[in-house]
Amino acid sequence: MLISSSKLLKNAKQNHYAFPHFNFWDSNSIRAEIMAAEELKLPVILAWAQKHSPEIGIEDALALGKYYGNKANVPVVLHLDHGVDVDTVEYGVTHGFTSVMIDASDKDFNENVRETKIIGSYAHERGIVVEAEIGHVGTNSTKDGSMYTEVAAAQEFARLTNVDSLAVSIGTSHGVYKQGTPKLSFSRLAELEKAVPIPLVLHGGSSSGDENLARAAKQGITKVNIYTDLANAALNATQKNSFLSEPDMAFAQRKAVKDLAEHYYKVFGTVNYQYTI
Secondary structure, three states, X not given: OEOOOHHHHHHHHHHOOOEEXXXXXXXXXXXXXXXXXXXXXXXXXXXXXXHHOOOOOHHHHHHHHHHHHHHOOOOEEEEEEEEOOXXXXXXXXXXXXXXXXXXXXXXXXXXXXXXXXXHHHHHHOOOOEEEEEOOOOEEXXXXXXXXXXXXXXXXXXXXXXXXXXXXXXXXXXXOOOOOOOOOOOHHHHHHHHHHOOOXXXXXXXXXXXXXXXXXXXXXXXXXXXXXXXXXXXXXXXXXXXXXXXXXXXXXXXXXXXHHHHHHHHHHOOHHHOOXXX
16 A cells, blocks of 8 residues: 655654665565565555666656555555656656655755755645755765755755755765765764754665664664665675576565565664554
């Protein structure tokens, strides 16, 4: 069954844990992620990112998300991740995503606010929650990982845009870290959590370290995005074994993704969430 993320993230904020957000890239990965959630009897946030359009287009992602999401035995949030243009995000709103992200974080503050307000108005009129980002999360090619989100700017951004959740930067980056586990700024997270009343989100969770992520969840992060670790788990399962058939290989990939997804549920404290299916 497909649901909104609104109550999930508010509950996480109130009770100091986080939900994992799992990107999917094909039917195998989405099945594995749902299997993990069903095993633990927990809701799951499944996401398609616009940057993955060359591998899986938005129509195919919606078809997979709605099909597997509606047949799942747990609540499923179908999220559009890192929508970088207004048209794509509006299409996602009207065609079945239950949560969307408009990412104008690479633009200046005023333009970020302007684009976010457009999506906020469009989505809220249709009952869809909106995530945005301020303080650009780095990539593995940046020298220092990322820039920290400024507290005053985040507070003003939340006030002006009326978004439902906000992705902030405290030291994580997208992709694989080249110099080991990053050092996160928990002092900046504490300032942001105190100043910004809406749920905070952390991108670039892969390989950020279980201790870092568990602490972030306890200190105000309500959702952590995971993609690279899952994709690498599937790849490693393929490379370290030999298979007699493609279905055998696909099964090994699903198991690797499922096991890692379950691990992150435990790291983030999501297992403390109680609900009735």
